[in-house]
Amino acid sequence: MNSENPKDDASIVSLIQDVKNGLMTFDMINEYERKVIVHTLRLEGYTILSISQLLKCSYKSIQRIAKEVKKDNQITPSSEFAKDTIGEMYQAAMQHWSSLVRLARSSSSSTREKIEAEFAAWRVLKELVEKLQSTGCLPQKPTEIVGDLYHHLDGPDLEKSLEEARNSLNEVIDVAAQCGNLTPELKKKVSLLQEKIVKVEIVQESEKIKQQASERTEAENDKEY
Secondary structure: OOOOOOOOHHHHHHHHHHHHOOOOOHHHOOHHHHHHHHHHHHHOOOOHHHHHHHOOOOHHHHHHHHHHHHHHOOOOOOHHHHHHHHHHHHHHHHHHHHHHHHHHHOOOOOHHHHHHHHHHHHHHHHHHHHHHHHOOOOOOOHHHHHHHHHHHOOOOOHHHHHHHHHHHHHHHHHHHHHHOOOOHHHHHHHHHHHHHHHHHHHHHHHHHHHHHHHHHHHHHHHHHO
16 A cells, blocks of 8 residues: 555554544545555455444445555566565565574474474475575576586686676575485586586686786887887
8 A cells, every 4th residue: 555644553443443432433534544444454354344334334435445455555567576575585584494493493492392493494495495496586406507507608708607607506506405406416417517617717717827928928029129
């Protein structure tokens, strides 16, 4: 809902109570507050009929306001909204995970509580990874990234490719470990990829040294002339 005239929970509860006690009528409340009241009661499980009876207002009036609230709350799909929502989901999940891990490590927790907390923490992490995979933020299969990296390292922008390759490789390792998919085959591919990155970096550094030496030679020759 729009926040052009925000009201805190205490104010809304007070308004609802005043209407119930006959101290004021629902029509005496401004449009925004009527929407907030109807929205609040709907979230609490009240039906349109029960709201109309509670607020001593016609069924059609409450139905109309409920439709307006639903329209106000419509969401327009966009990449920014998706990024914001996924980011909030990730932060909330990690907070829950941290709390559960602390509980599992707490000396005051019983053995049963520690086991349940450990299991719940794992479930939070596992479901987070699955959600990120379903939204395209993480690969469905870590091995797919490994295959892409071999091709990526042969690109023209070598320095940028190496940095991206390192970041993607770290992601592969993390995701595979969290999902329990760090198989011997994947470990071998990761190891080979790490070796390739090191070899490419050596070649790249050698080329830089050659280039610098060549530039110094040219500069010295220019001075002689």
